[in-house]
Amino acid sequence: MTALADLLREWMPGQRWFGSKGREWAGISEEGFFLDRGEPVLSVHRVTVSYADGGSETYLVPLSWRDHAVEDLSAAFVGSVTNDGRESFAYDAMRDRDATTPWLIHLVNASTVGPMHFHPAGVAYIPEGLPGDIVSTEQSNTSLVYGQEAIFKLFRRLEPGLNPDVEIHDALRRTENEHIAPLLGHIEIDDPDPAEPPATVAMLQTFVPNASDGWRLATASVRDLYAEGDLHADEVGGDFAADSERLGAATASVHNDMAKVLPTEPADRDWYATVARQMGERLDAAIEIVPQLAEHADGIRRIYAAVAGSTEPVVRQRVHGDLHLGQVLRTATGWIVLDFEGEPARPLAARRELDSPLRDVAGMLRSFDYAARHMLVEQPDDPQRAYRAQEWAERNRAAYCTGYSNASGIDPCGGSPLLRAFEADKAVYECVYEARNRPHWLMIPLNSLSRLTGQD
Template identity: 80%
Template sequence: MSALADILREWMPHQRWFGGKGREWAAVEEEGFFLDRSGPVLSVHRVHITYADGGGDTYLVPLSWRDHVVEELSSAFVGAVSGGDRENYAYDAMRDRDATPPWLEHLIAADTVGPMHFHPAGVAPIPEGVPGDIVSTEQSNTSLVYGQEAIFKLFRRLEPGLNPDVEIHAALRETGNVHIAPLLGHIEILDRDPSHDPATVAMLQTFVPNASDGWRLATASVRDLYAEGDLHADEVGGDFAADSERLGAATASVHTDLARVLPTEPADRAWFAAAAQEMTGRLEAALPAVPQLEEHAEGLRRLYARLADSDEPVHRQRVHGDLHLGQVLRTATGWIILDFEGEPARPLAARRQLDSPMRDVAGMLRSFDYAARHMLVEQPEDTQRAYRAHEWAERNRSAFCAGYSAAGALDPCADSPVLRAFEADKAVYECLYEARNRPHWLMIPLQSLSRLAAAG
């Protein structure tokens, strides 16, 4: 093992974007090349990890190199590597502002550097000579904001094939849809195996300044409601229903345009049966880890069985795949939907499959429940707040569905076994996540499953 691979083995498990936490490493291989040799030197490394359980992942790690310790970059320090008669100090290049301009410089020039190819979209100017500031809230990827013009997203875990975020934004560009941030370019890297497709390394989009995060807006509305002891959700100054309705319309608009420019096909009996089988399998796998699910299990099995036997007309198409209030921004003119890569933990091929638009609708409905009930975890016995949370959630869920129905061909307000099954499946996933990470939040998805399982 090289000295750098040894250092990365110690450093990577502590990074937020690393998805293999808790898994034992059996081996690690590292290969890199120089992207920029000016000050500081910038190198890019593919780090392939083999786990003791037999699985493996490949991550992209850009490093900036200094010949001395830089105190203001202490939080980005990766390690020191001996180079002849001196030490070379490696830093996380995404947190080193001096190392961020080369990404855009190479994109502007449509360069090829080593195995990496830069593809500008050619639709708008790309900022030049501007450093990027890291977005600290991300989990699985790393993003940089360049001034007020562009946002650059680095996909840390590499898989062969075009990332859905790039593919869908490029397709929607043809439609002129106003609910996305235009794609300015993307970067690919050749696989070590020439029979594999290149992997998507990064994408650049127009930055949306002065926008408000959907989750923050929704939870602020809930706080306003809780603060008003005698008012209903539709009487509070921070009522969110009009925004929820517009968000439903924006979601339907994106779905409609995706169906215009990317493949679609009607769902057949096999798809309904396979979807129900997958959902049932996830439920059975979650039961040992979350015993509280047992009281809802029979109702959920019946719900999934209804999905398998459903004759509801469903056209499968490309969808967002991980839609929730944290994936949308409200601007002065409307809603922008972000991050079309789907659930990052799922294999890329699965994220590119055709699916029902109801998966996205279900994800947003679950998000409204979370926004309404997350403040109840500290006061679970407060029946007045619980009533108001239910009122807020139902008002905004209904508004979202009404906006979607008015703007699209589907009516999620109807009694849809498909929608209920997707929502229940998402809530089961949430139960497993909360049991492992935030046990005191488990009450949120469990309360929703009481409603969904009863409808089964």
């Protein structure tokens, strides 16, 4: 193992974007190249981690190098290595502003540097020369904001093939859909195996300034409702229903345009059976992790069985794949939908499969439930708050469905067995997530499953 690989082995498990925390490592290897030899030097490393369970993952790690320690960058410090008697200090290059300018310079110039290829979209101004400021809230990726013009997203985990976020934004560019932020360019890196396609490293989009994310706005509305003890959801100044309706219309608009420029096909009986089987398998695996799910299992399986025998007409198409209130921004003129890469933990091929738009609708309906009920965690036995949470969730779920229906001509919430199954499947996923990360929030998806299965 090289000295750098040794440093990365210590440093990577503590990073938010590292997806296999707690998994036992069997080994690590890295290969890198210099992207820029200015001050600081910028190198890019492909780091492959192998695990004791036989799996492996490859991550992209850009590093900036300095010949002395920089106190202001202490939070980004990776470690130091000695070469020819000289000590070099490595930092997380995404947190070192002086190391963020080369990305856009190379993109403007459509450069090829080593195995990395830069592809500008050629449609708008790229703010070459500006430094980037890190977005601190991200989980699986790392993003930089360049002034008020552009946002750069680095995909940390590498898989061969075009990332759906780039693919879908590029396709939607032809529709001029007003609910997306235009793609300005993307970056790829060749796979070590020449038989495999390049992996998407990063993308650049137009930045949306002065925007508020949907989760913050929705939860502020819920807090307003809780503060007014004698008012209903439609009487509170912070009522969110009009925004929810517009969000439903925006979702339908994006779905409609995705169906115009990307493949579609009618669902057949085999697809329904496969969806139901996969949901059942995920439920079985989840019960092993969250034993409390067992009391809901029979009811959930009945919901899935209704899908297996469904004759509901569905046209499968590309979808968002991970839609929730944290993936949308409200601007002065409407809603913007972000992050079309799908659930990052799923394989790339699975995220590119055709699916029902109802999966996205179900994700947003689950998000309304979360927004309404996350404050109940603090007071789980308060029946008044529970009633008000239910009222807020129902009002905003209905408004979202109305907006979607008016924009598409399709009522997504009209008693569809598939929608109900997608909601249950998402709640099962949430149970596993909460059990592993926020056990005190587990009550939220469990209570939702009680309602979905008719136990509440």
